[in-house]
Amino acid sequence: MNLDQAKRTFIIEAGELLEAMEAAVLALEEQGEGAQGEARDEAVNAMFRAVHTIKGSAGLFGLDAIVAFAHSVESVLDRVRGHGLELTGELLGLMLACHDHLAGLIRDLGTDAPASDQARAEGDQLLLRLAPYLGGALTRREVRMEAAHAPLAAAPPEQPGRDCWHLSIRFGPDALRNGMDPLSFVRYLATLGEIVHLASLFGRLPEREAFDPETCHLGL
Numbered sequence: 001m002n003l004d005q006a007k008r009t010f011i012i013e014a015g016e017l018l019e020a021m022e023a024a025v026l027a028l029e030e031q032g033e034g035a036q037g038e039a040r041d042e043a044v045n046a047m048f049r050a051v052h053t054i055k056g057s058a059g060l061f062g063l064d065a066i067v068a069f070a071h072s073v074e075s076v077l078d079r080v081r082g083h084g085l086e087l088t089g090e091l092l093g094l095m096l097a098c099h100d101h102l103a104g105l106i107r108d109l110g111t112d113a114p115a116s117d118q119a120r121a122e123g124d125q126l127l128l129r130l131a132p133y134l135g136g137a138l139t140r141r142e143v144r145m146e147a148a149h150a151p152l153a154a155a156p157p158e159q160p161g162r163d164c165w166h167l168s169i170r171f172g173p174d175a176l177r178n179g180m181d182p183l184s185f186v187r188y189l190a191t192l193g194e195i196v197h198l199a200s201l202f203g204r205l206p207e208r209e210a211f212d213p214e215t216c217h218l219g220l
Contacts, residue, residue, distance in 0.1 A: 014106045021050040048077040059184020076133045175216040
């Protein structure tokens with residue numbers, strides 16, 4: 001299978017996953033606010049799996065816009081799944097809007113047309129609406145978007161030196177089994193700033209006899 005065929009397969013499978021997500025949202029709306037029990041958990045898990053799988057597959061093709069947006073939706077659903085966030089009618093409506101935006105991004109892949117300014121603006125607004133459900137923590141991209149809509153203020157004086165972060169990353173042993181592509185994580189970081197140096201860490205790599213290719217030992 002060549003890359004174009006694989007991409008077409010991704011578009012088809014993503015469409016099926018989004019249909020499952022939409023069905024789960026509608027099922028939860030029928031259950032009403034405050035729904036509990038097995039049916040509620042199954043529907044939430046179906047939504048989470050759909051977005052998680054789309055994010056992982058999009059990372060394989062370097063579709064950073066889809067990965068970044070799906071990551072925020074997935075994080076909110078993970079809080080709902082762990083019962084750390086109440087599933088209100090307002091949140092369900094937001095999940096349906098996020099579904100529609102993902103569907104539009106994936107539909108545009110079939111035309112090879114770049115995302116329109118309107119699509120990017122819609123995505124940015126949805127990310128801002130998702131932010132309160134993420135425990136109040138905004139990503140750097142969301143902070144930039146908030147600043148873009150905030151009143152202008154006097155710029156602080158420039159400081160000498162360079163503003164850098166040193167990130168130490170260890171992927172869990174089941175990262176690959178769960179459908180995560182570590183490279184998609186690196187690509188996502190590159191959308192937040194410039195990666196000036198990157199080193200792979202293999203200190204946890206076992207001896208050859210104990211090596212399991214499905215177990216992730218990577219650190220960065």
